[in-house]
Amino acid sequence: MPDDAIQVQGIVKRYGTMRAVDDVSFTVAQGEFVSLLGPSGCGKTTTLRMIAGFVDPSEGMIRIHGRDVTHLPPEKRNLGFVFQNYALWPHMTVAENVAFGLKLRGKSRSFIRDKVEEALSVIGLSGYGDRLPRQLSGGQQQRVALGRALALEPQVLLMDEPLSNLDRALRVTMRRELKELQARMRMTTLYVTHDQEEALSMSNRVVIMSKGRVEQIAAPYELYESPATSFVADFVGITNFLEGSATGTGGGFVGVKLASGQMLRALARTPVAEGDAVRALIRPERVTLSATALDGDNVLTGRVMLSEYFGAVLRYSVRLDSGDVLRSEVHNFDSFIGNDSPVWIRALPEHLRVIPREGQG
Known part of the structure; x- marks a missing residue:
């Protein structure tokens, strides 16, 4: 050019x-x-x-x-x-x-x-x-x-x-x-x-x-x-990787079935086929964490492994029912959730990106 x-x-x-x-x-x-x-x-x-x-x-x-x-x-x-x-x-x-x-x-x-x-x-x-x-x-x-x-x-x-x-x-x-x-x-x-x-x-x-x-x-x-x-x-910033398989596509979104059987809906960056092994990516600041039950789609459950207090920021590592570890980073506007507490996580479909597992696609 x-x-x-x-x-x-x-x-x-x-x-x-x-x-x-x-x-x-x-x-x-x-x-x-x-x-x-x-x-x-x-x-x-x-x-x-x-x-x-x-x-x-x-x-x-x-x-x-x-x-x-x-x-x-x-x-x-x-x-x-x-x-x-x-x-x-x-x-x-x-x-x-x-x-x-x-x-x-x-x-x-x-x-x-x-x-x-x-x-x-x-x-x-x-x-x-x-x-x-x-x-x-x-x-x-x-x-x-x-x-x-x-x-x-x-x-x-x-x-x-x-x-x-x-x-x-x-x-x-x-x-x-x-x-x-x-x-x-x-x-x-x-x-x-x-x-x-x-x-x-x-x-x-x-x-x-x-x-x-x-x-x-x-x-x-x-x-x-x-x-x-x-x-x-993984190189640019901190990212959560959730492993699963693709199920159901349409409108640029794809379903992701985790090992626990829990389902997520996510944006597909590239086309994936039914049954493909995929990774759903989400940044810690996009993860909503709650000590009380959440309703609706794209809600996962787990238990806090580690709670870290940094003043203006709270950081959590959560073991999901699927076995994956999810990191969450939120501003300090809510009560602190302690270690070993059960939690509910919402990951909005537009904040999740799906890519094929390495070696595929």
């Missing part, structure tokens, strides 16, 4: 017989913020480094603004790259670090001076040009690494877990600043992280990866509310 800044088509990276990246395809639109999210070893950093030109693909094609860059060296791609460890030169000042790439490109002294000042202003470090990296905090060093990339005026910004070395409080602050800066500059950004909170809060879309392959590409809301696979449901 002409408005795609990045097009990745069927890229593969083989190391011997192992496929570190296996037939990965996705696009990033102009001005979009997209995250590659997944556990360590899933192939997300290798994918990013292939786009940057640091790793040569075994198969597939990479285009930047329509231009085939698959086998071009990094300096020919007009990309900015922010490394996980910042990669700052310790003997250079902040200004010299920011200017480094511009000097390699042979820019004039006056041009470099103006660009460095502009970059330092954008990242909020005006007046810090004469300092050395060791005189800066972790967050300030991260800004310098970003400023060095921005000074090159890249068509696309690539970021490899740039916040992973910061403490949690600073990560939260920096990710907000990064997103605000990206939105203000309309900078096309591809961001690698293993932190689901980072990906969900910063991204327009997220590419979920596992074992070198793409599991799902979607907006954060869709990933959380309608995961395509058990892996996505």
Whole structure:
């Protein structure tokens, strides 16, 4: 598509017989913020480094603004790259670090001076040009690494877990600043992280990866509310899995018969056939828990295994009559239910998602 800044088509990276990246395809639109999210070893950093030109693909094609860059060296791609460890030169000042790439490109002294000042202003470090990296905090060093990339005026910004070395409080602050800066500059950004909170809060879309392959590409809301696979449901947030078999379909819904014989009605994300082994997924905050009997459909019964009080939030683990364990998280507006108490659970059909058991469909 002409408005795609990045097009990745069927890229593969083989190391011997192992496929570190296996037939990965996705696009990033102009001005979009997209995250590659997944556990360590899933192939997300290798994918990013292939786009940057640091790793040569075994198969597939990479285009930047329509231009085939698959086998071009990094300096020919007009990309900015922010490394996980910042990669700052310790003997250079902040200004010299920011200017480094511009000097390699042979820019004039006056041009470099103006660009460095502009970059330092954008990242909020005006007046810090004469300092050395060791005189800066972790967050300030991260800004310098970003400023060095921005000074090159890249068509696309690539970021490899740039916040992973910061403490949690600073990560939260920096990710907000990064997103605000990206939105203000309309900078096309591809961001690698293993932190689901980072990906969900910063991204327009997220590419979920596992074992070198793409599991799902979607907006954060869709990933959380309608995961395509058990892996996505389990990796993004906390999910309850109820095992059963499909019975009766219609109108986008399917019946789920649990081991106890209890029945649930749930949304079917993909078509399932009568008798298929399926999993019904529901988030803990969607589970209604009651110490008194509930009437109607989609009501299950069980007994509290564990009650946890967190002030504003109450968390419960409930052993259902089917043998499944269901987790519930509710705001503290009701009386606390103690351990070993019998409870009734309502899971509304529109809050339950059914997917085939792994190995089917």
